[in-house]
Amino acid sequence: MSEMPPPAPNRWRVLALWLAGIALVGAAGALLAPSPTAPDTARGTEPVELGVELGVELYAPVVAARAVPNLTGLPEASTFSTVANAPQDATTEEIPDGQLVHPTTPVPVFDQPGGAAIAVLPITQLGSDTWVPVIADEPGWVQVLLPSRPNGSTGWLSTQDNTLTIRSTTDRIVIDRAAFRLTLYRDHQQIGTWKVGVGTPAAPTPAGRTFVLASMTDATQKFSPVIFPLGIHSASYSTYGGGPGTTGIHGWPAADVFGRPSSDGCIRVPADALATFTNPSDPVPIGTPVLIR
Structure with a gap:
């Protein structure tokens, strides 16, 4: 069997996120226990809650004070829609590293970390659960490919609200x-x-x-x-x-x-x-x- 060229490097800075979470917990004085997730039956995928994987449940005391964006009137980030203000994918020849995220509730899509909400990512797409590849990350945020027009659309999702599940695939x-x-x-x-x-x-x-x-x-x-x-x-x-x-x-x-x-x-x-x-x-x-x- 031939070997595939290495995919894009895994960009998850787990340690940095964990340390940032501990610092926030020290200030807020509270720590929430993560909940286990049932194993996925598909080969090569191991789902875990983002709060468990990256320690983002440690952000919970701070999240309570975050403003919830108004999603009224925003397009759904689906194959049926156009997200006019979506950032374009800057890389076209590098395979994403296999990290996937799934929204457990409809979540806002942002044009940049902490920026403006430009769309809503739904729970399902065409009868299947929504799973989108991660192409970049920053503390508290992941950038993902979107299924919307125009081609190459991307957006940023917050990992601070425990609304995302993560898994990885080697396919x-x-x-x-x-x-x-x-x-x-x-x-x-x-x-x-x-x-x-x-x-x-x-x-x-x-x-x-x-x-x-x-x-x-x-x-x-x-x-x-x-x-x-x-x-x-x-x-x-x-x-x-x-x-x-x-x-x-x-x-x-x-x-x-x-x-x-x-x-x-x-x-x-x-x-x-x-x-x-x-x-x-x-x-x-x-x-x-x-x-x-």
């Missing part, structure tokens, strides 16, 4: 458009590689960093038993059949579409690739980072 998906190839890595080892169909020159598959947004079935179509929408959109179409123009990974009944530009922007994969993605004992987790070159 990575790399799509090479020029080679018409999709490769799945796990634990830095190649699990499988397949010839795929990508977008035509008139409707190219968008490049950049994104993630597996959801896993869904659609009874109105017959081309794929399962579809994996990604957190990225077509630059050529505003909609696919009335939807939001979300780019996805899905199957196709005819083999002649693989190894060439053959789609309207989605990635068409053979049946054995879908079987690997949906293997009941080792499924690809929602939130898995995807790099499209």
Whole structure:
């Protein structure tokens, strides 16, 4: 098995956050005990509460005094929306390190740490729990990829309110458009590689960093038993059949579409690739980072 290039360095400064929490506790004089989280059944993922992992429950005495932003009128950070003021992802060739976060309640998305609220990140997306990749962090904050338009949208989430759950995955998906190839890595080892169909020159598959947004079935179509929408959109179409123009990974009944530009922007994969993605004992987790070159 071939080895995947190292992902982006893990940016979690756990010790710094812990020490900052202890300092705050010394000033506030209170410490809350963390609550354990049940283990996740998906391979390669170990969910823990952010308050446990990073010691942010130590911030609780201070959080009580923080102002709650007014979320009225803010767009939902989903595949159906546009977040006009979202910061753009500055890195396009570096795979995120596999840290994922899930909001346990709808949470505000900020344009910078301590900045303005620009959107609301919902609990679910297209029927799946919302899991978004972390691409940077500062004490009390994480920057994540968003599934909204424009492509490359990011935002900052507060880790100070115990509203996020964190887990990590070693799964990575790399799509090479020029080679018409999709490769799945796990634990830095190649699990499988397949010839795929990508977008035509008139409707190219968008490049950049994104993630597996959801896993869904659609009874109105017959081309794929399962579809994996990604957190990225077509630059050529505003909609696919009335939807939001979300780019996805899905199957196709005819083999002649693989190894060439053959789609309207989605990635068409053979049946054995879908079987690997949906293997009941080792499924690809929602939130898995995807790099499209």
